[in-house]
Amino acid sequence: MPEAREQVPLPPGLDLLWGRRERGKRGPRAGLSADAIVAAAMRIADAKGLEAVSMERVAHELGFSTMSLYRHVASKEELLQLMWNGSALGAEHLVIEGDDWRSRLRTWAIIQRDMLDRHPWITQMPMAAPPVAPNSLHFVERGLATLDETGLDDADKLRIIGLLSSYTLSEARMAHDAARAAAAAQAAGDGPSGPPVPFDSLLRELLDEQTYPRLYRIAWDPAAATVSERDEFLWGIDRILDGVAALIERTRQDRSG
Amino acid sequence: MPEAREQVPLPPGLDLLWGRRERGKRGPRAGLSADAIVAAAMRIADAKGLEAVSMERVAHELGFSTMSLYRHVASKEELLQLMWNGSALGAEHLVIEGDDWRSRLRTWAIIQRDMLDRHPWITQMPMAAPPVAPNSLHFVERGLATLDETGLDDADKLRIIGLLSSYTLSEARMAHDAARAAAAAQAAGDGPSGPPVPFDSLLRELLDEQTYPRLYRIAWDPAAATVSERDEFLWGIDRILDGVAALIERTRQDRSG
DNA sequence: CACAAAATGTATATTGGGTACACAGTTAGC
DNA sequence: GCTAACTGTGTACCCAATATACATTTTGTG
Numbered sequence: 001m002p003e004a005r006e007q008v009p010l011p012p013g014l015d016l017l018w019g020r021r022e023r024g025k026r027g028p029r030a031g032l033s034a035d036a037i038v039a040a041a042m043r044i045a046d047a048k049g050l051e052a053v054s055m056e057r058v059a060h061e062l063g064f065s066t067m068s069l070y071r072h073v074a075s076k077e078e079l080l081q082l083m084w085n086g087s088a089l090g091a092e093h094l095v096i097e098g099d100d101w102r103s104r105l106r107t108w109a110i111i112q113r114d115m116l117d118r119h120p121w122i123t124q125m126p127m128a129a130p131p132v133a134p135n136s137l138h139f140v141e142r143g144l145a146t147l148d149e150t151g152l153d154d155a156d157k158l159r160i161i162g163l164l165s166s167y168t169l170s171e172a173r174m175a176h177d178a179a180r181a182a183a184a185a186q187a188a189g190d191g192p193s194g195p196p197v198p199f200d201s202l203l204r205e206l207l208d209e210q211t212y213p214r215l216y217r218i219a220w221d222p223a224a225a226t227v228s229e230r231d232e233f234l235w236g237i238d239r240i241l242d243g244v245a246a247l248i249e250r251t252r253q254d255r256s257g
Numbered sequence: 258m259p260e261a262r263e264q265v266p267l268p269p270g271l272d273l274l275w276g277r278r279e280r281g282k283r284g285p286r287a288g289l290s291a292d293a294i295v296a297a298a299m300r301i302a303d304a305k306g307l308e309a310v311s312m313e314r315v316a317h318e319l320g321f322s323t324m325s326l327y328r329h330v331a332s333k334e335e336l337l338q339l340m341w342n343g344s345a346l347g348a349e350h351l352v353i354e355g356d357d358w359r360s361r362l363r364t365w366a367i368i369q370r371d372m373l374d375r376h377p378w379i380t381q382m383p384m385a386a387p388p389v390a391p392n393s394l395h396f397v398e399r400g401l402a403t404l405d406e407t408g409l410d411d412a413d414k415l416r417i418i419g420l421l422s423s424y425t426l427s428e429a430r431m432a433h434d435a436a437r438a439a440a441a442a443q444a445a446g447d448g449p450s451g452p453p454v455p456f457d458s459l460l461r462e463l464l465d466e467q468t469y470p471r472l473y474r475i476a477w478d479p480a481a482a483t484v485s486e487r488d489e490f491l492w493g494i495d496r497i498l499d500g501v502a503a504l505i506e507r508t509r510q511d512r513s514g
Numbered sequence: 515c516a517c518a519a520a521a522t523g524t525a526t527a528t529t530g531g532g533t534a535c536a537c538a539g540t541t542a543g544c
Numbered sequence: 545g546c547t548a549a550c551t552g553t554g555t556a557c558c559c560a561a562t563a564t565a566c567a568t569t570t571t572g573t574g
Binding site for chain 1 (some may be wrong): 271349386397402411418426441442461472481492500503
Binding site for chain 4 (some may be wrong): 280281282283284285286287288289321322323324325328
């Protein structure tokens, strides 16, 4: 792999992402490319989970030898970075409809959540660095755009985007973790000890009333647990949007007052 | 390791956490214990990061052989679960001061953030299952208690706790990732290519005005980046609390109206 | 046009980490 | 004292990432 054109030294992987890694003209035409590798890795991750993504497996999927990947990708960590960026593919052509900032911002958050659900492995990725990938930044840019006519200053807009992203990412992660755990329990439960125990009865089993009075009450409330995870997620988004609305209101009053 | 007492089958690791894994009386007195192993693993993780925690290293730290750990801990994954629970040690004796729900809940969130900062590896942990650990649940219970006199119903209280937790966890994760990346760049920058590039100049380098107009403006704004990460975090907490306040207000009106 | 330089793909080997397994020594209770 | 239930350990195996050296292909240059 040739050195990056001499400029600001980018963190590993970012040079490729931003098109700053040049390939020489000599040598055989490459039968492989970073894009193909990333696509194969994403296919595997979508189908079998992130832990199924090994260099050997990706290479095999493409019909090449394991080591051939290293001619196009510096390390597995870099490959993961590229997968992250790949997951946000299409953010550049994203158009968000909506009359007011609130419905637009809500849609933006939902799109992000859907993206995470489409590629559940994203929430499992060990991220060594803040994701400064082109596609991610496109998506942030679209988020900022939803707040164009709110009168907020730029810093606050960015903070709002960060707030919603943090929450969305975290909720998706928990939901995916739970789904994985359920699937694992399912698989294990096929064994000697019968079917797995659902989460609720687990809590009922473990919580005693003295130590955890409030949780105990919630665990035993028959009305609980009727809300889907997605609705729980949306509930949280709406609370945050309430907070944003308050901020916008206050900002407007400050300005006119 | 003996089988768990016959009851509801718990996910791996939880039986130990909830004191349901019995040890026989015969045999030599154990020189090792799950607690000691977890403590050693946490020491290593605190000092050298989560990736430094290997079974070999933990065992060596304790002066035992690698395989001895497996007499007390079923797998590395279980050890990680136990570490997670260990990080929330002390939640049972937590007392949160404050006159109104808002200041109490704010304090609760800050305590959680401080806990995560004390053990940065928590945010790196691959969590295969929702954390149903005694200490974590204690902490949740304390969070619910801050909302005791708000008139909210239980389900909403739990959602609020989840919302704040999600945000806090996610923010801590990003902050730690960034810190790790900076440290890594520091180490790498000692090499041939000189000192590493700070995050801001990186963005200025990469963003072009046409594609990312809003981000471009923010990146080049001299007034930006003067706020500490902690203040950014608190800003988000306050937005969420605004949203919670709105919900409480609305709930009270619904009830009286 | 020959040939050196620059690439690509691959086989081999090393390293590191998790863990199955068998065995030796130890202790409680019959 | 005998035995079952333990504990700690050495050895072996497997998997995954990746350094290295090599054969092969292409290109630009003298």
